[in-house]
Amino acid sequence: DGGITQSPKYLFRKEGQNVTLSCEQNLNHDAMYWYRQDPGQGLRLIYYSQIVNDFQKGDIAEGYSVSREKKESFPLTVTSAQKNPTAFYLCASTPGTGATEAFFGQGTRLTVV
Amino acid sequence: QKEVEQNSGPLSVPEGAIASLNCTYSDRGSQSFFWYRQYSGKSPELIMFIYSNGDKEDGRFTAQLNKASQYVSLLIRDSQPSDSATYLCAVNNREYGNKLVFGAGTILRVKS
Numbered sequence: 090d091g092g093i094t095q096s097p098k099y100l101f102r103k104e105g106q107n108v109t110l111s112c113e114q115n116l117n118h119d120a121m122y123w124y125r126q127d128p129g130q131g132l133r134l135i136y137y138s139q140i141v142n143d144f145q146k147g148d149i150a151e152g153y154s155v156s157r158e159k160k161e162s163f164p165l166t167v168t169s170a171q172k173n174p175t176a177f178y179l180c181a182s183t184p185g186t187g188a189t190e191a192f193f194g195q196g197t198r199l200t201v202v
Numbered sequence: 203q204k205e206v207e208q209n210s211g212p213l214s215v216p217e218g219a220i221a222s223l224n225c226t227y228s229d230r231g232s233q234s235f236f237w238y239r240q241y242s243g244k245s246p247e248l249i250m251f252i253y254s255n256g257d258k259e260d261g262r263f264t265a266q267l268n269k270a271s272q273y274v275s276l277l278i279r280d281s282q283p284s285d286s287a288t289y290l291c292a293v294n295n296r297e298y299g300n301k302l303v304f305g306a307g308t309i310l311r312v313k314s
Contacts, residue, residue, distance in 0.1 A: 131306030
């Protein structure tokens with residue numbers, strides 16, 4: 090079945106540690122996105138990529154990094170520079186950019202311990 | 203001005219009533235408009251999309267788009283308790299390479 094897979098579902102990070110969230114899609118979509126969601130809030134865009142080896146910062150990119158070495162994969166690294174990383178992270182993809190439905194993964198809940 | 207704005211709510215309606223959710227957007231060049239439903243702790247799921255001015259109906263849901271006034275709305279008829287969720291409006295933003303921009307969402311509560 091085609092879809093987007095995020096892993097892990099739950100992740101715990103110690104202070105000062107970098108962690109990487111995985112996002113893989115087999116939909117052959119060109120564009121991929123990372124969003125952050127805090128309790129009771131909407132989705133805020135962290136990074137997005139329209140094509141392999143290219144990506145753009147969203148509204149809250151500070152403290153995060155991404156790579157897009159393969160069309161299927163768009164991992165997100167939460168670095169130690171992100172001071173408040175506890176949140177629900179969602180990865181999404183679209184066939185092209187913008188004008189079509191976004192498909193979402195199941196999300197990763199990151200907690201700082 | 204935020205790119206996509208929604209009233210955060212909560213919007214409370216009795217079971218069987220019509221729920222009306224509204225969204226305004228800033229980019230006049232936006233072409234595609236989406237409504238997603240999100241249950242707590244889950245990922246958003248698409249309910250409706252609309253590209254042209256006017257109304258689009260799908261079962262109990264109707265999306266309305268007015269590009270001149272830059273707003274899009276979602277009507278839910280015969281609201282059910284299972285409709286209680288957060289509803290997210292999403293708009294493609296031509297200014298930023300057609301990225302998909304979400305509003306903060308409106309919490310809907312349907313009381314039985």
